[in-house]
Amino acid sequence: MTAVLRQHAEIQFAEELEQLAKADDRQRPANWKLSPWAVVTYLIGGKLDNGFEVSAKYIGNRRLMEIAVATVATDRALLLFGVPGTAKSWVSEHLSAAISGDSTMLIQGTAGTSEEQIRYGWNYAQLLAHGPSENALVPSPMMNAMKLGKIARVEELTRIPADVQDTLITVLSEKTLPVPELGSEVQAARGFSVIATANNRDKGVNELSSALKRRFNTVILPVPSSEEEEVSIVVKRVHELGRALELPAEPPALKEVARIVRIFRELRNGQTEDGKSKLKTPSSTLSTAEAISVINNGMALAGHFGDGVLRAADMAAGMIGAVVKDPVQDQVVWTEYLETVVKERAEWKDLYRAFREQL
CATH class of the missing domain: 3.40.50.300 (P-loop containing nucleotide triphosphate hydrolases)
Structure with missing residues (x-):
């Protein structure tokens, strides 16, 4: 059966x-x-x-x-x-x-x-x-x-x-x-x-x-109170769903999950995680469940069309689809976030390039 x-x-x-x-x-x-x-x-x-x-x-x-x-x-x-x-x-x-x-x-x-x-x-x-x-x-x-x-x-x-x-x-x-x-x-x-x-x-x-x-x-039921709590939720569910769906990809590195979660939290909260910069918020909800979906989609891409290792390019399309629900208003919000936040983080250069290629 x-x-x-x-x-x-x-x-x-x-x-x-x-x-x-x-x-x-x-x-x-x-x-x-x-x-x-x-x-x-x-x-x-x-x-x-x-x-x-x-x-x-x-x-x-x-x-x-x-x-x-x-x-x-x-x-x-x-x-x-x-x-x-x-x-x-x-x-x-x-x-x-x-x-x-x-x-x-x-x-x-x-x-x-x-x-x-x-x-x-x-x-x-x-x-x-x-x-x-x-x-x-x-x-x-x-x-x-x-x-x-x-x-x-x-x-x-x-x-x-x-x-x-x-x-x-x-x-x-x-x-x-x-x-x-x-x-x-x-x-x-x-x-x-x-x-x-x-x-x-x-x-x-x-x-x-x-x-x-x-x-x-x-x-x-509130959104997760801290970034660490949300990361732990995403990691747990991504691993469970990856096994259930038999995705031919390695579980994502904690660093990759943390970066996706931070993007979701910053856009959802309208400010950077350190509170120093205010941000515009998109019309999408950017829930924890959507973060899980973005990473699982990336794992499917990496497993079926790549070498099985989740990379920035695998997550880019799913991330943009999660953020940009309104092709006009949300596109402005997303582009501004890329140029003022993602681009300025030295350790996020691969994410910035992957996201720009999708625009």
């Missing part, structure tokens, strides 16, 4: 979850696979008493993860909020995997998401032949999560039209999903909760109503 491109978290990290479950002697909320302590350990990483190493899934403030897990342990829903690329979906998936052992109860929010995708739909052949019945009902991931006492994930909540968002109010407040066509309802089993994600940089987002906001406890 052909291997899947990306395994669900509960499958990819099955050994870690199993080892944590064996070592976990703390109280577990109803229907949880692990205790809150073990869930946080799974996310943040650490060494168990038996010497087993749990890898870090989230590199950042441990307290944020504790707040997120504590929220899910109550009757409140959790909203992970922040700029794109701050690991909201990643954290949501791993929380669901550790708590429910199942991260697949997923509703992807888009402008076209309908009320039926959140509540339930119908098998119209069955509906026309026999009328409304349990057999004709097509449960949504939300309904299945309620029945089984698991976590339902809603990605990009603010992309969903406002009137459809409000479908969640009854689910979150009453823990029930009415099915008026059958004169019945689905009541949530213990362990059920909702983890939603939203970002504040999308064009045309739909603000949550105050009634819906009150049903969520919001945890804001």
Whole structure:
């Protein structure tokens, strides 16, 4: 059989979850696979008493993860909020995997998401032949999560039209999903909760109503606080993705990762890392996830069309594509950054030449 491109978290990290479950002697909320302590350990990483190493899934403030897990342990829903690329979906998936052992109860929010995708739909052949019945009902991931006492994930909540968002109010407040066509309802089993994600940089987002906001406890996931922290995140994910994609290139040198991360941070923050020079910022988000993508793209170029060693020329095209989203405004910002910052750094001459060749 052909291997899947990306395994669900509960499958990819099955050994870690199993080892944590064996070592976990703390109280577990109803229907949880692990205790809150073990869930946080799974996310943040650490060494168990038996010497087993749990890898870090989230590199950042441990307290944020504790707040997120504590929220899910109550009757409140959790909203992970922040700029794109701050690991909201990643954290949501791993929380669901550790708590429910199942991260697949997923509703992807888009402008076209309908009320039926959140509540339930119908098998119209069955509906026309026999009328409304349990057999004709097509449960949504939300309904299945309620029945089984698991976590339902809603990605990009603010992309969903406002009137459809409000479908969640009854689910979150009453823990029930009415099915008026059958004169019945689905009541949530213990362990059920909702983890939603939203970002504040999308064009045309739909603000949550105050009634819906009150049903969520919001945890804001920040961009990495330091360059060292962001570099460690990028290095970890680049190595993981490189192995998963079987890229025929050597893992990039730390120096190369650090240079890409610094460019992203300086343009994102509107100043050089030493704070001495102010910079114009592009319209792109320049998230950590995009830095990872730039380096992986460079590794693919180096592996398939070069000698397998990541160099400045391999990263140049991906970097420009990440920065220059608006061909007029962003091009001015990028050119100015090249001439005033990159060109002046003696150790970045190869980067400057590679970037100029792409213009």
